[in-house]
Amino acid sequence: MPSAKPQILISGALVWAAAEVKQLEEHYEILVLDSPDRATFVKELTTGKYSNISAIYRHNSSAGAVGFYDEEIINALPSSLKYLCHNGAGYDQIDIAACTAKGIKVSNTPSAVDDATATVGMYLIISALRQFYKAEITARAGKWDQGIAPAHDPEHKTLGIVGMGGIGRALAKRALGFDMKVIYHNRNPVDPSLLAGFPEGAITYISTLDELLSTSDVVSLNLPLNANTRGFFGKKQFNTMKKGSVLVNTARGGVVDEEALLDALESGQLSSAGLDVFPNEPEINPRLLANDKLTLLPHQGTCTEESQHKMEALALKNIESALTTGDLLTPVWEQKGKL
Amino acid sequence: MSALKQVLICGKVHFATEELAALSSKLDILTLDSPDRKSFFEACKPDGKYGQVQAIYHNGLPNVGGFDKEFVDALPASLKIVAHHGAGYDPIDVAACSARGIQISNTPGAVDHGTATVALFLIISALRQFWNAQLRAHEGKFKQGTSPAVQNDPENKVLGIVGMGGIGRALAKRALGFDMKIIYHNRNPVDPSLLAEFPANSVTYCKTLDELLEQADVVSLHVPLNDKTNKFFGRAQFNKMKKGSCLVNTARGGVVDEDALLEALENGQLSSAGLDVFPNEPEINPKLLANDRLTLLPHMGTETLESRLGMESVVLKNIEQGLETGLVVNTIPEQKGQFSKH
Numbered sequence: 001m002p003s004a005k006p007q008i009l010i011s012g013a014l015v016w017a018a019a020e021v022k023q024l025e026e027h028y029e030i031l032v033l034d035s036p037d038r039a040t041f042v043k044e045l046t047t048g049k050y051s052n053i054s055a056i057y058r059h060n061s062s063a064g065a066v067g068f069y070d071e072e073i074i075n076a077l078p079s080s081l082k083y084l085c086h087n088g089a090g091y092d093q094i095d096i097a098a099c100t101a102k103g104i105k106v107s108n109t110p111s112a113v114d115d116a117t118a119t120v121g122m123y124l125i126i127s128a129l130r131q132f133y134k135a136e137i138t139a140r141a142g143k144w145d146q147g148i149a150p151a152h153d154p155e156h157k158t159l160g161i162v163g164m165g166g167i168g169r170a171l172a173k174r175a176l177g178f179d180m181k182v183i184y185h186n187r188n189p190v191d192p193s194l195l196a197g198f199p200e201g202a203i204t205y206i207s208t209l210d211e212l213l214s215t216s217d218v219v220s221l222n223l224p225l226n227a228n229t230r231g232f233f234g235k236k237q238f239n240t241m242k243k244g245s246v247l248v249n250t251a252r253g254g255v256v257d258e259e260a261l262l263d264a265l266e267s268g269q270l271s272s273a274g275l276d277v278f279p280n281e282p283e284i285n286p287r288l289l290a291n292d293k294l295t296l297l298p299h300q301g302t303c304t305e306e307s308q309h310k311m312e313a314l315a316l317k318n319i320e321s322a323l324t325t326g327d328l329l330t331p332v333w334e335q336k337g338k339l
Numbered sequence: 340m341s342a343l344k345q346v347l348i349c350g351k352v353h354f355a356t357e358e359l360a361a362l363s364s365k366l367d368i369l370t371l372d373s374p375d376r377k378s379f380f381e382a383c384k385p386d387g388k389y390g391q392v393q394a395i396y397h398n399g400l401p402n403v404g405g406f407d408k409e410f411v412d413a414l415p416a417s418l419k420i421v422a423h424h425g426a427g428y429d430p431i432d433v434a435a436c437s438a439r440g441i442q443i444s445n446t447p448g449a450v451d452h453g454t455a456t457v458a459l460f461l462i463i464s465a466l467r468q469f470w471n472a473q474l475r476a477h478e479g480k481f482k483q484g485t486s487p488a489v490q491n492d493p494e495n496k497v498l499g500i501v502g503m504g505g506i507g508r509a510l511a512k513r514a515l516g517f518d519m520k521i522i523y524h525n526r527n528p529v530d531p532s533l534l535a536e537f538p539a540n541s542v543t544y545c546k547t548l549d550e551l552l553e554q555a556d557v558v559s560l561h562v563p564l565n566d567k568t569n570k571f572f573g574r575a576q577f578n579k580m581k582k583g584s585c586l587v588n589t590a591r592g593g594v595v596d597e598d599a600l601l602e603a604l605e606n607g608q609l610s611s612a613g614l615d616v617f618p619n620e621p622e623i624n625p626k627l628l629a630n631d632r633l634t635l636l637p638h639m640g641t642e643t644l645e646s647r648l649g650m651e652s653v654v655l656k657n658i659e660q661g662l663e664t665g666l667v668v669n670t671i672p673e674q675k676g677q678f679s680k681h
Contacts, residue, residue, distance in 0.1 A: 015487075115494045119517060123463045126456060130643065132636060133473060139637040140628055144621035148637070150353075153645045155452045177516030178456060282481030289477055297469060298476040304467065304490045 005029040006323055007080075009050055011066075012059025012087070016309035020316045028323065033062060041066040042076045055083040055319045060093055074098035083328065085318040087311050089113040089167070090252060092225040096334045105339050107318040107328040109311045111166050116307040117250050118170030120300055124248045124274025125175070125218050127295035129154050131272070134292045155179045160216030162209065162233075163223030163251070164190045171220060172203055185212040213240040218248060225252035233257065238264035244271040250301055253279035262287050265294075276301055343367040344662050345391050345417075350398030350424065354644060355651035362655055366394075366662070371401070379403040380413040390415050394658045397431070398424035398651075411435035420667060422657040424650055426450040426506070427591055429564040433673050442678050444657035444667035446650045447505055453646035455509035457639055458559050458589045461613025462498065462514070464634035465585045466491045466557065468611070471631045489610065489632075494518045499555030501548065501572075502562035502590070503529045510559060511542055524551040552579040557587060564591035565673075572596065577603035583610040589640055592618035601626050604633075615640055 008024065011033040021030060031050065035041035044050040056077075058069065066073065069084070074095055077084075084099060084106045091108045099106050127133060131151040138148055159175045161168045161184040169190075172182045182203050184190075189205045206212040213219060219241060223229055234257035241247075247270055249256060258279055264270040274295040278284050281299055288294060302311060318328045349371040352359045362368065369389065373379035379402075382389045392415050400406060411432050421436060422444045436443055464470055468490045475484040498514050500507045500523040508529070511521045521542045523529075528544045545551040552558060558580060562568050573596035580586075586609055588595055597618055603609040613634040617623050620638055627633060641650060653669065661667035665681040 115518070116492055119463060119467070119493060122517075123460065123467070123469060126460050130456070130460070130639065132460060132639065135636050135639050135642075136470065136634065139623060139635050142623075142628075144623075145637040145639075145642070148642070150642050150644045150647055153453060153643045154456060155645070174516040177513040179452070284476060284479075284481070295473070296476050297472050298481040298485065300467065300469065300472050300482075300485070300490075303472075303482070303485065303487050304492045305487050306492045306494075308487045 004052075006054040007031055007050075007052055008319055008323075009033060009053045009056045011056050012062030014057060014059065014087075014312055016305065017312035017316055020313050024316060024320065033066070035066055038066045038073070042073070045073075045076045045078060051078045052080050053078060054080055055085060055323060056081065057085055057087065057315050057319060058094070059087045063093055068093040068095075070095050071098040074102060074104070077102065077104065083107070083319060083322040085315045085322070085328070087315040089117075090224055091332060092252060092254070096332060100335055100338050103339060105322065105328055106332045106335060107315070107322075107330050108332055109314045109318075110330055112310040112314045113302050113307065114166040114170040116304055117167045117301040118174055120276050120297065121167070121171045121220055121222070121248055121250045121274075122174040122178075124250065124276065124295055124297070125159065125180075125220065125246070126154055126178075128246045128248065128272040128274040129157070129218070131293065133295045137292060154218075156181065157217035158183060158215055160184070160206070160212040160219045162212065162219060162221050165222065167250070168220075168222040169194060171222065172198065176202055180218075183212055183215065185209050209237070210240050213237055214242065216245060217242065218246045220248040221251045221255055223251055223255065225254045229255045231255070231257045234260040235263070238269055241269065243269055246270065246272050246274070248274040250276040253277040253281065258285060265291060344393045345369055345389075346394045346396060346658055346662075347371055347389055347392040348396045349400055350396070352396065352398075352651055352655075354648040355655055358652055358655045362659060365659075371403070373403055375402055376404040376410075383413050383415045385416070387415075391417050393417050394420040394422060394662055396424070396654055396658060397421055398654070406431045408432045408435040411439060411441070414439075414441070420444065420658060420661040422654045422661065422667065424654045426454075427563055428671060429591060429593070433671065437674055437677060442661060442667050443671050443674060444654075444661065444669045445671055446653040446657075447669060449649040449653045450641050450646065451505040451509040453641040453643055454506045454589050455513055457615050457636065458506070458510045458561075458587055458613075459513040459517075461587045461589065461615065461634050461636070462519075462557050462559065462585070463493055463517075465587065465611040465613040466493050466496070468632065470634045474631060493557075495520065496556040497522060497554050499523070499545070499551040499558045501551065501558060501560050504561060506589070507559075507561040508533060510561070511537065515541055519557075522551055522554060524548050548576070549579050552576060553581070555584060556581060557585045559587040560590045560594055562590055562594055564593045568594045570594065570596045572599075574599040574602070577608055580608065582608055585609060585611045585613070587613040589615045592616045592620065597624060604630060 005028050007029045009031045084104050086108045089110050129152045158181045164184040164186040175182055183206050185206050238260055272293045276297045321329050343366050345367045347369045420442050426445055426447050428445050472485050498519045498521050503523040503525040522545050524545045577599055611632045615636045657667045
């Protein structure tokens with residue numbers, strides 16, 4: 001009997017990369033997750049139709065039916081499952097430690113998300129400073145510009161980027177076109193080769209978060225959500241910011257202490273904010289919705305045809321690379337040197 | 340009787356109060372307070388309170404109507420300068436002023452970055468469909484009602500800039516940060532020295548408007564409103580554009596044929612538009628208001644403290660220099676060569 005093709009499980013939305021999937025079908029059997037709930041999924045993984053899979057393509061939308069890939073799900077994965085290839089730069093819905101313990105290699109989709117997320121970041125910076133949400137609702141209500149006071153230009157303001165990975169650097173590039181001064185904080189200064197594309201002296205490293213906060217007119221959060229960063233941006237950080245400054249968050253809602261954010265907005269410590277992410281999506285705190293000085297987007301970071309396709313393709317390429325060579329293209333950093 | 344030259348402030352100086360205070364030691368500053376047009380015309384007569392005014396600071400005409408020929412002809416015989424607050428001066432009857440030997444100045448440069456930033460915002464919002472996304476968020480629907488199928492990255496799209504003056508060039512600079520490809524049309528190619536800041540070959544001239552329209556994914560308008568440009572962008576232009584492209588207008592509503600725009604949106608020739616200006620402000624056509632795929636702003640171009648301060652300073656500088664030397668700083672193109680220093 002000929003050996004069966006290795007099996008790939010598609011766990012969540014895969015909309016644009018149909019051609020890439022078709023190519024994979026030549027060598028692999030493609031299964032599509034259809035479990036209506038977690039219990040069914042666990043059963044299929046342990047003794048049912050998913051008990052022989054080699055790789056998983058995972059998208060956050062699968063959480064609706066089966067929840068996060070926490071320790072319970074990871075432990076239920078069959079021993080045949082070697083590779084978990086996530087569609088997304090942020091992979092906070094996956095328990096990496098549990099994967100590492102079971103010898104499961106995990107990849108994400110960095111760089112494919114950079115441009116689109118940075119563009120959302122720049123849009124939110126402009127909108128918060130220029131107060132364009134309030135302007136548009138006023139115009140659309142038939143009131144033209146009634147009640148709208150002159151706002152602020154982004155030009156010559158200081159943008160403080162917290163987390164200078166691919167998205168932070170893509171944001172810096174955009175902000176420089178508006179003559180913003182760009183400073184950044186990162187756990188370590190970024191390798192100069194990664195900043196080679198910027199004019200000399202255009203980007204300044206700030207060694208402490210506090211120093212960045214006290215000198216920025218706009219603070220943009222561009223770091224992952226994990227155990228170290230959950231809720232790290234709170235009362236102390238808001239109090240260190242310049243009075244009347246702006247917060248932009250395109251990272252994860254969970255990195256910000258939302259009560260502290262609301263307090264800072266109420267007191268005027270923050271004049272405005274631009275938010276693409278929230279602690280408990282799809283919910284948005286009604287106190288944020290009620291504030292027309294804010295610009296709020298429903299996690300639009302990479303919501304374009306082009307970027308969605310790029311991300312899906314990269315996740316699938318990780319699977320193909322892993323199944324043919326044993327190596328992922330974009331493994332998550334937490335597993336470096338461990339598997 | 341005042342020995343100092345007189346300046347009439349029409350509208351208000353909000354931010355450049357220090358510059359105004361400095362000027363008021365050299366000039367007699369009056370404020371327009373006529374309750375209606377008739378009273379204003381009376382006040383402009385030789386023995387009226389504005390009868391000796393030599394310069395006007397023009398930022399609105401509360402209660403006295405439009406800056407048309409009748410208005411210009413009623414202005415005092417002493418009037419030499421109309422210093423306009425704004426880059427676009429379409430409300431002013433230029434021909435009537437020129438016929439009377441009245442110089443007009445505007446405020447180019449000071450408006451560039453504010454307006455270009457609005458244009459870039461509208462480009463992103465139209466391509467990414469962010470107004471619709473905000474609506475869904477505010478309705479409690481989060482992402483429901485949004486779809487990547489109709490949302491596009493600006494990256495690597497072609498932006499066609501129609502009118503490559505200061506604002507057009509400021510927009511090109513911003514758009515390059517998003518990896519957009521820039522093409523532009525202008526009555527003439529722009530002097531290379533003005534494009535020196537851009538990387539080689541990053542900004543391409545199109546000899547004809549049609550050539551630009553055929554290639555652009557987004558068309559952004561940056562032309563002044565005058566007799567030549569009134570409704571110049573109409574059905575023929577929309578039909579030449581790529582199907583599913585976007586229009587952004589931060590220039591003047593009057594340069595676009597609004598019926599043709601509505602048609603193009605309805606039949607999908609345009610997938611979206613971003614508009615900061617409208618033909619009959621403060622009215623916005625209800626058909627535009629009903630369309631969630633658009634991004635609409637109430638002429639926010641330079642509505643910032645920083646831009647307003649910059650513009651007001653330029654207006655005052657034009658008045659100061661114009662009265663001192665006989666020639667304003669920012670002569671409008673229509674009057675080029677007509678006036679010279681004392």
